[in-house]
Amino acid sequence: MSEHIIEFQNVFKKYPGQIALKDISFTLPRHKIIGLVGPNGSGKSTLLKLTAGLLHPSNGSVRVNGQEVNRRIAAEVAYLSELDVLYPFYTVDETIKFYAGMFVDFDEVKAKEMLSFMQLDQTKKVKDLSKGNRGRLKIILVLARRVPLVLMDEPLSGLDPLVRDSIIKSLISYLDLSEQTVIITTHEVTEMEPILDMVVAVQNGNIQGIAEVDEIRSKYGKSLVEWMKETLVS
Amino acid sequence: MVQSFHNNQPIYLQIVQRLCRQVLRGELGAGDKLPSVRDLAVQMGVNPNTVQRVYTELERLEVAETRRGLGTFITEQENRLQRLREELMEQQIKNFIHDMREMGFDAEEIVDGVQKALKNS
Numbered sequence: 001m002s003e004h005i006i007e008f009q010n011v012f013k014k015y016p017g018q019i020a021l022k023d024i025s026f027t028l029p030r031h032k033i034i035g036l037v038g039p040n041g042s043g044k045s046t047l048l049k050l051t052a053g054l055l056h057p058s059n060g061s062v063r064v065n066g067q068e069v070n071r072r073i074a075a076e077v078a079y080l081s082e083l084d085v086l087y088p089f090y091t092v093d094e095t096i097k098f099y100a101g102m103f104v105d106f107d108e109v110k111a112k113e114m115l116s117f118m119q120l121d122q123t124k125k126v127k128d129l130s131k132g133n134r135g136r137l138k139i140i141l142v143l144a145r146r147v148p149l150v151l152m153d154e155p156l157s158g159l160d161p162l163v164r165d166s167i168i169k170s171l172i173s174y175l176d177l178s179e180q181t182v183i184i185t186t187h188e189v190t191e192m193e194p195i196l197d198m199v200v201a202v203q204n205g206n207i208q209g210i211a212e213v214d215e216i217r218s219k220y221g222k223s224l225v226e227w228m229k230e231t232l233v234s
Numbered sequence: 235m236v237q238s239f240h241n242n243q244p245i246y247l248q249i250v251q252r253l254c255r256q257v258l259r260g261e262l263g264a265g266d267k268l269p270s271v272r273d274l275a276v277q278m279g280v281n282p283n284t285v286q287r288v289y290t291e292l293e294r295l296e297v298a299e300t301r302r303g304l305g306t307f308i309t310e311q312e313n314r315l316q317r318l319r320e321e322l323m324e325q326q327i328k329n330f331i332h333d334m335r336e337m338g339f340d341a342e343e344i345v346d347g348v349q350k351a352l353k354n355s
Contacts, residue, residue, distance in 0.1 A: 069276075172282060177282055194280045195281045202292055217241060217244045218247075222242075226241070
């Protein structure tokens with residue numbers, strides 16, 4: 001087993017008319033909750049999609065769990081999109097069954113447990129759920145998978161404080177950090193800070209810094225937000 | 235009941251401090267079982283890795299011990315807990331004296347001030 005869950009080597013990613021990532025190389029360790037922070041358009045989502053095998057690098061290599069990433073990496077990676085990707089005509093229960101059919105590692109029992117933890121009504125149709133409850137359901141769908149790597153793109157964005165709190169609690173309760181690593185892109189840095197082991201700061205398609213949250217506190221006596229202000233130069 | 239933490243110290247150290255203070259106040263006694271890593275993580279709203287670090291640190295301080303398959307317990311060595319009490323007091327007083335000296339107070343003034351404050355509290 002490779003020591004690192006993620007390895008980027010000289011990765012370039014170009015979109016028509018713009019460069020999203022510029023020659024990025026870094027590795028990330030296993031068994032941690034890692035925050036990916038940076039302004040909008042910095043390259044966070046691109047980085048996540050490259051890791052999930054949803055995009056292919058223009059140059060360089062991306063490895064997850066020791067394997068070169070391609071579309072089949074979906075067997076090892078659970079990816080939560082920032083977009084609404086659920087079928088609106090399914091009920092909550094049907095959505096769970098659909099995912100269970102799609103991924104062999106999907107743990108239906110765990111999903112059901114999380115449904116009651118989050119107090120979601122299984123018989124409701126996705127289109128009738130509030131935005132907060134759709135956010136909760138999306139979290140359940142990724143956390144119920146037994147995969148080494150979980151990627152979450154903006155799981156808290158646009159949700160009210162109560163929903164954000166219940167999502168953070170469900171992360172603590174249902175992640176299995178002895179087996180899993182989680183990478184979360186977020187703007188809600190202060191709220192996320194107590195559950196993050198590490199942060200990666202991204203800006204203008206570059207990695208500006210990678211640090212342990214404990215170290216930011218003990219070495220510099222700073223909160224994450226203060227560290228970011230210094231690391232992300234404007 | 236997610237608790238808040240201040241910025242200038244790692245969260246795990248702040249939790250270690252809180253637990254040690256609970257021991258001193260007698261809210262946690264010798265031989266008491268501590269919550270599981272996950273339960274304490276949920277309770278405090280922090281990463282389970284952080285709580286694991288807390289327990290490792292408490293073991294290093296010999297304040298707690300982990301029994302395989304059973305969980306983590308406050309040590310039954312009463313004299314260790316007594317010593318913890320003295321250590322924390324000593325530490326706190328040292329910091330206080332350091333701060334007071336930095337502000338230019340001498341020993342007599344410090345003792346005077348403390349006695350006055352104690353009378354009024």
